[in-house]
Amino acid sequence: MKRYLIAFSFALLAPSAFAHAMLESASPPVGGAVESPAEIRITFSEGIEPKFSGVALSGPGGAIPIGKASVEAGDDKVLIVKVGRKLTPGTYTVKWRAVSVDTHRTQGDFAFTVK
């Protein structure tokens, strides 16, 4: 029990050490309008496991093939997916799923517009 109490105390002192990975920001921005992006970057509240995380992109013509998910070197909170081709103007939807480093799963989707 003493071990648990000590662990609990540390957990409260460092409350952002482990948690579900929530989307903090993205590029292209959630709901934003941009030129055709070369990549999709999603910044989460927690570090993620790229092997179990991913992104699907769809647009006016349906699903769009994109690259495998990776994390930014030195910052496992940033998920990066390369977009292999130039996107035509229109509205696109990003569906993401993330598994945080402590194995909690989250998911979400957002739209952006290519000008």
Next chain:
Amino acid sequence: MSHLLNGALGAASALALGVATLPSAYAHAICGSRIFPATLGIDDPGVGDEIALPTASYLPANGNGANQAAISFNYTKTIFPEFGLSVGNGATFQNGQGWGRNDLTLGAKDRVFCLPDRELMASVGVGVDLGKTYTNGMGNDFNTLTPALDVGLGFGGLPKTLNILRPFAITASVGENLPDQRFTNANQNPTNFNWGFTIQYSLPYFNANVAEIDNVFIKRLIPITEFTFQRPVANFDTLGPAVTTGTIQPGVIYEGNGWQAALEAALPINAASGRGVGVVGELHFYLDDLMPDTLGRPIFGAKK
């Protein structure tokens, strides 16, 4: 899970004691893209390893006209990933009577389903108020069993043309207090029906799914209004006509990483529920986030 006990069971104590109750809080729950936060008035639809510590409330005047304050905690431990047991306790102060410890409350709750794409989840639970575990008159001399159903629905499934409405969610809870004695010391112990619902607008959901919010504080807020009601439905004929009591609780929840803080006003719906504007607040810790390898994982069936 604590609302099941401190709310619904509190309602039983409320009639027995003539005091107004401001229930303690419960667990957060994630279904698809939706986080249902722990709420103060009714239980949320999820099951998790969590602790509400403390939940504090104040009413200028309860149903008997007495100034009242209360403080409590509730701890939930998952046994299986979707099944948890809880324990809660607290103390209540009434002007003229002083402080007294409330009855010990125990609970069991099971998440029945979660439909991620629909952001729809439900759970069933049962709570037990253990009579005669109180001090200074702040509990009951009988046990009370309270089965309950909790449901949550996010609006994220709405079409993108209604994007601004997608952060909305509603949760609801229904339950019934079932005392194990019809009379105690010649006092009738009524069966109460409890129900309530919340309307919440999640700015974290807005930030992640609709449009980004630059302000790091605002994008973690969830404005919410809770509605909680109780009404005797059986075994109350010597107590006079049935009167519905309850509170309306507008407020806001701040979602941290692994914890949340909530603050709500408490507006009694009638004189039988109290008078004046009360307040209820809570700190809530999600142990599955804070301690995923120890206290925050189920005893059986953990994925890791």
